[in-house]
Amino acid sequence: MIVKVCGMRDAVNIREVERAGADWMGFICYERSPRFIDRVPEYLPQKVVRVGVFVNAAPEVCLRQAEALALHAVQLHGTESPDCCDRLRKSGLKVVKAFAIHRAEELQITEPYAGVCDYFLFDTPCLQYGGSGRSFDWSVLEHYRGSTPFLLSGGIRPESMEALKAFRHPRWEGIDLNSGFESAPGMKDAQTLARFIAEFKKTTSINPLNTSTL
Structure with missing residues (x-):
């Protein structure tokens, strides 16, 4: 199971978060986010998949940031087209397309993106782009029948462990963690993360689901 820590x-x-056991790490390249990364950090993680998070950015912008941050993947949170996803994927980047899902019938929006994205990310609907920090009814994903694997997001925090243990889906391949583990925007509680990641990975190894890496 993939554990992505974003923001x-x-x-x-x-x-600290790299040592805590994250598999992927997200860097938000969207200026309106309180976690916007306005410069290249003095240290970039060496043992994780680096993911740039974008909202309706032109492919050229994504590619420039991918070079600056040495990204392996992009995560797209806007209304990016399947053609945009395909172009970025053909550049050699892995592509994660985020969808805010409230009802089962909304899952049909993912269909044109099959084959041009490596992963989907299912999150909570909200007025702004990106995550809201609120959870959603994961049971709607029982109706997802696509072949593209997905990450589960939406207000996951330490108290979410029991719900994660109960969740099952053949295409579920990971979780995306952000504000539920923060002491301030962009600052993660690494000790809490380490405990959570260790328990999550222990649980999913006992009850194996799909596992994938880039």
Whole structure:
């Protein structure tokens, strides 16, 4: 199971979260986010997949940031088209497309993106782009029948462990953690993260689901 920790900015905190056991680390390249990364950190993680998070950015902008941050993947939170995803994927980047899902019938929006994205990310609907820090009814994902694997997001915090233990889906391949583990925007509680990641990975190894790496 993949554990992605998103919204990283501070070099010391990046090192701490890397040691805490994150598999992927997200850097938000969207200026309106309180976790916007406005410069390359003094330290970039060496043992994780580096993911740039964008909202309706032109592919050229994504590619420039990918070079600056030595990204392995991009995560797209806006209304990016399947053609945009395909172009970025053909550049050699892995592509994660985020969808805010409230009802089962909204899952059909993912269909045009099959085959041009490596992963989907399912999150809570909100007025702004990006995560809201609120959870959503994961049971709607029982109706997802696509072949693209997905990450589960939406207000995951330490108290979410029991719900994660109960969740099952053949295409579920990881979780995305952010504000539920913060002491301030962009600053993660590394000790709490380490405990949570260790328990999550222990649970998913006992009850194996799909596992994937880039």
